Amino acid sequence: MNLWAIAVFEFQRYFKWKQEIISLGLMLLSLVLMSTWPLLKTWLDNDYKVALISNAASPSISGFQISQLPPDLADTALSGVGEVWDLVVQVKDNTLLITAESSASWQDKITPQLQDWLQKQRIAQLPLTAEQKTIVNTLPEAQLIFLKKDSAKQNKEQQMVSGGLLILLVIGVFSGFGFMFTAITTEKQQRVTEQLLTLISTREWIDGKILGISLFCLKSMLTTGLFLYLMVQAVSLAKGKGMFLLPITAWELASAVLFVSLGLLLINSFMAGFAATIDDPNHSSRSLVMFLPTVPLGVVFSAMDNAEGSLMHILSLFPLTSFAAMPMRMASVSVPWWEWLVSLLLLLACLFWLKSAASRVFELGIRMYGKEPEWSLLLKTFLFARVKE
Structure with a gap:
């Protein structure tokens, strides 16, 4: 045919x-x-070393080793950028000063999380009651109810x-x-x-x-x-x-x-x-x-x-x-x-x-x-x- x-x-x-x-x-x-990439990536990736110059409790961020240093060691930490530390983070006048040897894409991951950490520190310093601080730091809940599981x-x-x-x-x-x-x-x-x-x-x-x-x-x-x-x-x-x-x-x-x-x-x-x-x-x-x-x-x-x-x-x-x-x-x-x-x-x-x-x-x-x-x-x-x- x-x-x-x-x-x-x-x-x-x-x-x-x-x-x-x-x-x-x-x-x-x-x-x-x-299937094997996540395991390989975990094995190959190294955590970035961050020096946080602050007396406040340091945050925990995945992929970063954050070491808290007192303010009097700021100059020592800055001299070690690129060799000892990948980042040195300072807080001056409610501003984050982040020092790195050069620009890198991974810095975009840690920056917003550090901003969130600093904002919580600033809220904690306000003359608010414990209940008011809890309200400020907590988003309102939203529940969606579905009849079908x-x-x-x-x-x-x-x-x-x-x-x-x-x-x-x-x-x-x-x-x-x-x-x-x-x-x-x-x-x-x-x-x-x-x-x-x-x-x-x-x-x-x-x-x-x-x-x-x-x-x-x-x-x-x-x-x-x-x-x-x-x-x-x-x-x-x-x-x-x-x-x-x-x-x-x-x-x-x-x-x-x-x-x-x-x-x-x-x-x-x-x-x-x-x-x-x-x-x-x-x-x-x-x-x-x-x-x-x-x-x-x-x-x-x-x-x-x-x-x-x-x-x-x-x-x-x-x-x-x-x-x-x-x-x-x-x-x-x-x-x-x-x-x-x-x-x-x-x-x-x-x-x-x-x-x-x-x-x-x-x-x-x-x-x-x-x-x-x-x-x-x-x-x-x-x-x-x-x-x-």
């Missing part, structure tokens, strides 16, 4: 076994390094999954843009169209190209998703929290793969049709139009912080955004089965229509050399004209 042969060709055009094996090897190496933790994990899915969609969309744009414009410039059209129809050509590149984009998303999951797993293990389990069910995961796959077919259909109308990719201003498929992702991103809101509800049903919005919404809230079904049917209908329209535009553009079709002809072909078999 010509369609499947083209799809396999387009997939294998970018899929390289050696590259995939190397990528998996790097993932496993990253997992090992991420572990809902806060679950909500945080769901937001992380939604953010990760959006990142994977961006990778899939831009991969499709690059591969589809390069493949079609290169074939057109190399004038291989005439030979291909003697063997296959334009519909088989575009369908196979869309399917093959979409499969490769999906593969790229799954590979990247596995890498991100291993990274999160490594961080969880390094912190001693055990294995991290995705807060989604098998049904939600399968639904996400279904919607994302259809979304990739939808986007790549648009890209395939429009890329065929570009004659010279180096000088054509139409290349910018191919970035339009990123607009739905931007809209979904703006609404993903409120999965229960009306906007996300609409986006999960609208076919041009549902491939991204519905999986994110399902990861956060319970979606009625009929809404899921309506969203899927609308997405399939939109995909069928857009693929048909893209096929007409593809046939119009792929046969044209030396010029690009007028916008009016392009719009007419996209909306109305039928492909002549």
